[in-house]
Amino acid sequence: MPRDLEITLLRSFVTAVRTGSISRAATALGQTQPALSQRLRKLESTVGRPLLYRSPAGVSPTRAGAELLPYAERILALSAQALTETARELTGHCGVGLLEDLAASRLPQALADLAGMHPGTTLEVLSLSKAAMREAYDSGRVQLVLDEVPDLPGPPRWTVRRPLVWAAGPKVDLTADPLPVILFSNPCTWRTSVLEALDRAGRPWRVAFESNSLVSVLAAVRAGLGAAALMPANLEPSLARHDASALPTLPDVELGLTRHPRTNADPLIDTVETALRRMT
Template identity: 50%
Template sequence: MAIDLDTGLLRNFLVCTRLGSISRAAHALGRTQPALSQQLRRLEDIVGEALLQRAATGVSLTAAGAALLPYAERILALSGEALAGVPRAKLSGRCSVGILEDFTGTSLPAAFADFGRLHPDTTLELVALLGSETRTALDSGRIQLALCDAEFLERPPRWSVRVPLLWAAAENFDATIDPLPLVMFSEPCRWRSLAFSALSVAGRCWRIAFESGSLTAIHAAVRAGLGVTTLLPTAMAQGVVSAPVSQSLPALTDIEIGLARRPESEGDVLTNAVEGMLKQLA
C-alpha cells in the first residue's frame, strides 16, 4: 500500500533545515523540542532513511535529507496554492516578487515555474534585489511582494521568521589565521557590520580578502580558500560549509526575514495566491 507524506511532517523538516537547529525550530513552530524530535523521527521512519545529522552545534542534512529537501519544498508550495481556494480560471495577470539572492539556489524558482504551468494566464517574475533596493521597488510598483531582511522594510512585515546568519568556509579552512581573511558582499550590505561587530567584540583582527556583489563570486572565493564569509542556511553551496562557532569564530546575530506587500496590491487574487505560496516556502 502506498504511503503518503504528511505535509505537517515535511514542514517541520523544512523549518529545522532552514534554522539549522531543532531547538530553534521548536521555538518557531510553538512546540516542545521532544515533540518536534519525535515528529522528525516519524518522517525518517516513513522515508526509511536518516534525514538529519544531529550534533551539539545543530543539525545538517544527510544525503537522503538533501534529496528530499527540494521535493518537500515543492509539495508545500503546491499545498499552499491549493489552500488559497482560488479556481484556476480566475488566476490571471502579473505578479513580481523581490527576493534576496540567497533564495535563488533553493527550490523557490522551481515552485514558481510549477505555479505558472498550473496557471498559464499568469505571468510571475522573480527579481533578485539587494536589501537596500527592496523598499524602492515596492514603493514604485516594480514588485508587489518581497522576501527580504526585515530591517530594510518601512513597515513591520506581514509575516517573518528568524534565521541564523552563519559563518561559511571551504572544508578544512583554518579559521585561526590572524588576521582573519573575510570574503564579504560589497556595500551596501548590513550583514558586513554584523560580522565586523561580532569579531571586534571577540577580539579578533580581520581583513577583507575579497568582496563582490555576486553570490556566485562569493561562493567561488570561499571555495578557493580566500577566507570565511557570512551566509544564510539557504545560500550554502557545494564546497561551502557552515563553520562552527568557536573561540575563533564568534556567534552572529540572527536575521529576521520578512514578507512585505505593496499596499496597492491588497485584494488582488493572484498576489494573494503567490503570498500564500511564499509563506509555505520561506
C-alpha cells in the first residue's frame, strides 16, 4: 500500500523547525505539546527515519529532516495556493524585497509556483542593500519588503521571530579556545547579538572570516574556517552540528513585512503577502 505524506503532519514538522521548539510550535498551531509530539512521531514513522534532534535547547532537523524540509514547505505552499487562488485569475506586477537569507531559502520557489499558477502576473524578487531597498520601495518598484524589522523601509504589518542555529563543518572543534567564528559584516543586527551571547557564556572567540554575502559565509563554513549563526532555512545538512551544546543558545531574529500604502485592496499584492506570511 503506498505511503502518503499527510498535510497536517507536514505542517507540524515545518512549524517545529521554523520555531526551533516543540512548545513554541504547539502554541503557534493551537495544539498541546503531547499532540504535536505524537504527530511528529507519526511523520517519522511514515518516512522511516528520525527527522528532528531533540534537546533541552529545542529541536533542529536531522539530515533526513533537512532533506524533507524543502519538499514539505513547497507542498504546504502549493496546497494553500490551490485552495485559495485557483478560483480567480490574477494579473499585474508585484515587486518583493527579501532579506538575502530569505532570498536563498524556499520563498522564491513558492513565489515562482504562484506566478506559474497565474500567467498574467509578473513577480520580481529583489535582495538589495538597506538604502537601495528604500529607494525601490519609495519609487514603487517594490510593494512588499520582508526583512529584519530594524531594516524595513516602513512600519511592519506583521512580525515573526525565528531562531538562529549554529553551523560548522565536521572538522571544526567547537570547544576550541578561542572559538573561530564566521560573521556577517557590519551592519548586521544579529552579529552583535551572537558575539554578546558568546561573551555572556564566557566563551573566548576570534573572527576567522566575515563577509556581507550569505554565499561567502556559507563557503567559509563549508571550508571549515569556524562556526557561524544561520537561519534554519540556510542550514545545509552537512553543516548541522548537534554537539553545539558547547556553544550558547543563539538569539531569535525578528522579521517583519512592510507593504506600500498605495497597494491596499490589490488582489495580487494580497495574495503574495499571504504566501509570504505562510512561508516565513
